[in-house]
Amino acid sequence: MRNDAQGIPPEPPLTEVPAPRADRKGAVADVGASLVVFLVAVPLSLGIAVASGAPLIAGIIAAVVGGIVVGLVGGSAVQVSGPAAGLTIIVADLIATYGWRVTCLITLLAGLVQLALGAFRIARAALAVSPAVVHGMLAGVGVTIALAQLHVVLGGEPQSSALANIADLPAQIAHNHTPAVAVGVITIAIMFCWGRLPAIGRFRPALVPAALVAVGTATVIATMGRWEVETVALPDSLADAWNGPALPQDGQWHGVFLGVATVAMVASVESLLAAIAVDRLHSGRRVMLNRELCGQGAGNAISGALGGLPVAGVIVRSTANVRAGAHSPLSTILHGVWILVFVALFAHVVELIPMAALAALLVFIGVQMVSIAHLRDLRRHHEAGVYLVTLSGVVLLGLLEGVFLGFALAMVVSLRRLTRLTVTTEERDERVHITVHGSLTFLGVPRLAHVLRTVPAGAAVDLDLHVDFMDHAAFEAIHAWRVDHERTGGSVDIDEVHERWYERSSQRSAPATKTAPRGLARWWAPWEMRGGSEAVDPIGLLAAGAREYHSSTADRMRSLMSRLSHGQNPTALFITCADSRVVPNLITASGPGDLFTVRNVGNLVPPPDGPGDDSVGAAVEYAIAVLRVPSIVVCGHSHCGAMKALLEKTHLDPDATDTSHVRRWLTNGATSLTRAGEPVGALAGLPTAEALRRLAQANVRQQLAHLTLHPLVRERLESGELELTGMYYDLETARVHLLDTATGEFTPVQDVRDVTDPVPHPREGDLVQPVEESSGASSRPSS
Structure with a gap:
C-alpha cells in the first residue's frame, strides 16, 4: 500500500522531461484546442483583473505567462494556467493594502516559494488540506465576487464587504x-442559455465558448447602438504596460511575507487539486505534481516580474482544453501565444469590450463556483459542515479567517472520527460475539474495556475487529484481557476484517493461541468453498455475499466509486466468454473502471456487415468513439462449451429446438472452425482436449480479424491509437497466455517471481490500492 494520502504513484526526477508526442493528428488537435481556450481565456483574464482591482493588462500578462511558461515547465499534459478567480479576493486585499507594485513583488516571491517547494519534492503536502476547505473557500470567493460585481453590472460601485454589498443591493x-x-x-x-440551446444540424452551441459569445454579443450591441458605457482601456505601448514589482515601505515586510505565504499556499493547492481533477478527464500522461508545482512557481515569478496577476491551474479553461481534444502541453503553450498576438495586433478590438460585460461574466462565474455537486459529495462523506462553515467565514469575515475556521472544524471532525467507536455484543450458539467498528485508539479503550469486563469467565468469545486503525494502547488492552480470559478456561477467536493490526502486534508479544483470521483471506473462492447455512439458497448466497461486501469492502471503496460515478475511463475493451469460471478482473488483477467488459457465449465478435446481434458492435463503437480505449482484448479459455458445440457440430442439429438462440448465435463461430481446421482435417484424430484448445485459440485469432473489419477499429489501428490483444485462459493450470503477434502462438505470461529484471514502476496515474485516491491493483493487458 502506498504511504501518501492521495494514492499518487512516485514521480520521476525533475530532470526527466517526457518525450514530446510525434503524432501529427495529436498536434493538429492541440492547435484546434488552443484556439478554443484562447477564446475562453481573453474575457476571463480581463474580468479577473477587473475584480482584483489590478490594471487590465495584468490579466493579459498573467494569461500569456500562464500559458507559455507553465505549459513549458509544468508537469500536466493538458492543464491550463492563468489568472484564477480563487485568488481574486487575496489580490484585491493586497492591492488595497500595499499597492499594485508591492503586490507584484509578493507574486514574484510566492513563485520562488513554489519553486522551492517543488524542488524539495513536497507537492503532495499541499494535498493534505481538506477538499471541503478548498471547495468551501472557492465557493466563498465566488459569492464575494458575484456580490461585488453585481453592483458594477447595475451601474454602481462595489462596497467594502459582502454584507455591505448585500445591504446596498x-x-x-x-x-x-x-x-x-x-x-x-x-x-x-x-451565459445562462447558451449551453442549453439544442443542436442545429451539425452545429452544436456547446462547441463555441459561452464567454466569447456573451461578451462578443454584448460588445457588438453596445457598439452598434452607440451606448455610452465604460469600455476596456489598455496601455498605448508595452513600455507603458510594464508596472513591475517594488519594495514595500518600512514596517510592511511582516504583512508582505504573510501575503507571500497566502498566495503560494492557495495557488499551489488550487493548481494541484485542479491538475488531479483534470487527469480524470483524459487518458494521456498523468500529472507530475512536483514538476507542476515548479511550473506554477516559474509562472508566478515571471508574471510578478512583468507586472502580471498571480497564476494558478484553472479548472474551467482546463476542462475546455480537454473537451476540445488537447493531447499535450502544446495546446496550453499556443493559447498563450494567441493571446499575446491578439492583444498586440488587435488591441483596438479589446478596447471595445464594455466593462459591464466583464463584470456580468464574473457574476456568472462566481455563482458557478458554488458547486452543488461538491456539496453533495461532501455530504455523503459527512463534511458538508466544513464546506458551509468555510464558505460563510470567507463571505462574512474574510478569506484567511474563513479558511482558518474551516480548517479548525475539519480537524475537529477528524478527531471526532478518530474517537468514534462502536462495540456491540450478542450471544448465540453458546458463544459471545463482540463486534468492534471504527478506529481503535487509546481514546476508545475505556469503552471497549467496559464491554470486555462483562464477558462471563470461561465463555467462548468471537471478537470481530472491523477497525481501520489500532494503536498500541488498544492492543495492550485486548491482549491483556485475552490472556486473562484464557487463563480462566475461556477461549477467544479474533477475526480482523481489514488490516491485521492485532496479528502484527501479537507476533512481538507472548499471547495465547491466535486463531487464523477468516476475513478476506479467500475472497476469490466460490461460495460453496466458504460454506455456510445458505449454501443451497441462491438468493441467500447473494445476500450473504452482499453483506460480506458491505462489512469488509464497501467502506474502503466508497471514495473510489464516488469518483468513478462521474464517468469512466477504462484502459481496455475486454471481450470474453460468459463462462462463470472466467473472471476478467481476477485474471488481470484489475479494479473498477479499468475494463469495459463484453461477455457472450464463445467470446464472438460478429462481422459488422453480417446478420445477427448488434450488441457487440455497439460496445465496440462506444468503447472506441466515446471512451477512446487504447486497447481491445479478446480472451478465450479452455474447456469452452461453445467451442465444444462447434467442434461436435451440435449447433447444426435442426431438432434441438430448445437451443435455437444458441444455434443461431454460434453460426458466427463457423469461420473459427474453418480457421482451426486448416489445413483441412487438421483437427481430425486429435484428442478432444487438444482439439478444443486449438479451436479456442483459433477462435481468438478469428475474432481479432473480425474486429479489424470495423471501420472505427481499422482507422484507430492505422493511426497507432489502438492495439489488439489476444488472450487465452487455461482453466486447469489457472494460467494466462498472450498471443505473440510475431509467431501467431499463445505463450504463457511470465510469473513475477520468475522475472529477473526489476519490475517497472507503474506509470504515473495507475492506481494500486483502494485508498482515498486509488483503486484495486491494476495489471494492464498488453500485447
Whole structure:
C-alpha cells in the first residue's frame, strides 16, 4: 500500500522531461484546442483583473505567462494556467493594502516559494488540506465576487464587504437602469442559455465558448447602438504596460511575507487539486505534481516580474482544453501565444469590450463556483459542515479567517472520527460475539474495556475487529484481557476484517493461541468453498455475499466509486466468454473502471456487415468513439462449451429446438472452425482436449480479424491509437497466455517471481490500492 494520502504513484526526477508526442493528428488537435481556450481565456483574464482591482493588462500578462511558461515547465499534459478567480479576493486585499507594485513583488516571491517547494519534492503536502476547505473557500470567493460585481453590472460601485454589498443591493436594483445594466443583463442571459440551446444540424452551441459569445454579443450591441458605457482601456505601448514589482515601505515586510505565504499556499493547492481533477478527464500522461508545482512557481515569478496577476491551474479553461481534444502541453503553450498576438495586433478590438460585460461574466462565474455537486459529495462523506462553515467565514469575515475556521472544524471532525467507536455484543450458539467498528485508539479503550469486563469467565468469545486503525494502547488492552480470559478456561477467536493490526502486534508479544483470521483471506473462492447455512439458497448466497461486501469492502471503496460515478475511463475493451469460471478482473488483477467488459457465449465478435446481434458492435463503437480505449482484448479459455458445440457440430442439429438462440448465435463461430481446421482435417484424430484448445485459440485469432473489419477499429489501428490483444485462459493450470503477434502462438505470461529484471514502476496515474485516491491493483493487458 502506498504511504501518501492521495494514492499518487512516485514521480520521476525533475530532470526527466517526457518525450514530446510525434503524432501529427495529436498536434493538429492541440492547435484546434488552443484556439478554443484562447477564446475562453481573453474575457476571463480581463474580468479577473477587473475584480482584483489590478490594471487590465495584468490579466493579459498573467494569461500569456500562464500559458507559455507553465505549459513549458509544468508537469500536466493538458492543464491550463492563468489568472484564477480563487485568488481574486487575496489580490484585491493586497492591492488595497500595499499597492499594485508591492503586490507584484509578493507574486514574484510566492513563485520562488513554489519553486522551492517543488524542488524539495513536497507537492503532495499541499494535498493534505481538506477538499471541503478548498471547495468551501472557492465557493466563498465566488459569492464575494458575484456580490461585488453585481453592483458594477447595475451601474454602481462595489462596497467594502459582502454584507455591505448585500445591504446596498436593493437600492442599486431600484435606481440604476442605465445602458451598462442592459449590457450586463444581456451577458448573463447568454451565459445562462447558451449551453442549453439544442443542436442545429451539425452545429452544436456547446462547441463555441459561452464567454466569447456573451461578451462578443454584448460588445457588438453596445457598439452598434452607440451606448455610452465604460469600455476596456489598455496601455498605448508595452513600455507603458510594464508596472513591475517594488519594495514595500518600512514596517510592511511582516504583512508582505504573510501575503507571500497566502498566495503560494492557495495557488499551489488550487493548481494541484485542479491538475488531479483534470487527469480524470483524459487518458494521456498523468500529472507530475512536483514538476507542476515548479511550473506554477516559474509562472508566478515571471508574471510578478512583468507586472502580471498571480497564476494558478484553472479548472474551467482546463476542462475546455480537454473537451476540445488537447493531447499535450502544446495546446496550453499556443493559447498563450494567441493571446499575446491578439492583444498586440488587435488591441483596438479589446478596447471595445464594455466593462459591464466583464463584470456580468464574473457574476456568472462566481455563482458557478458554488458547486452543488461538491456539496453533495461532501455530504455523503459527512463534511458538508466544513464546506458551509468555510464558505460563510470567507463571505462574512474574510478569506484567511474563513479558511482558518474551516480548517479548525475539519480537524475537529477528524478527531471526532478518530474517537468514534462502536462495540456491540450478542450471544448465540453458546458463544459471545463482540463486534468492534471504527478506529481503535487509546481514546476508545475505556469503552471497549467496559464491554470486555462483562464477558462471563470461561465463555467462548468471537471478537470481530472491523477497525481501520489500532494503536498500541488498544492492543495492550485486548491482549491483556485475552490472556486473562484464557487463563480462566475461556477461549477467544479474533477475526480482523481489514488490516491485521492485532496479528502484527501479537507476533512481538507472548499471547495465547491466535486463531487464523477468516476475513478476506479467500475472497476469490466460490461460495460453496466458504460454506455456510445458505449454501443451497441462491438468493441467500447473494445476500450473504452482499453483506460480506458491505462489512469488509464497501467502506474502503466508497471514495473510489464516488469518483468513478462521474464517468469512466477504462484502459481496455475486454471481450470474453460468459463462462462463470472466467473472471476478467481476477485474471488481470484489475479494479473498477479499468475494463469495459463484453461477455457472450464463445467470446464472438460478429462481422459488422453480417446478420445477427448488434450488441457487440455497439460496445465496440462506444468503447472506441466515446471512451477512446487504447486497447481491445479478446480472451478465450479452455474447456469452452461453445467451442465444444462447434467442434461436435451440435449447433447444426435442426431438432434441438430448445437451443435455437444458441444455434443461431454460434453460426458466427463457423469461420473459427474453418480457421482451426486448416489445413483441412487438421483437427481430425486429435484428442478432444487438444482439439478444443486449438479451436479456442483459433477462435481468438478469428475474432481479432473480425474486429479489424470495423471501420472505427481499422482507422484507430492505422493511426497507432489502438492495439489488439489476444488472450487465452487455461482453466486447469489457472494460467494466462498472450498471443505473440510475431509467431501467431499463445505463450504463457511470465510469473513475477520468475522475472529477473526489476519490475517497472507503474506509470504515473495507475492506481494500486483502494485508498482515498486509488483503486484495486491494476495489471494492464498488453500485447
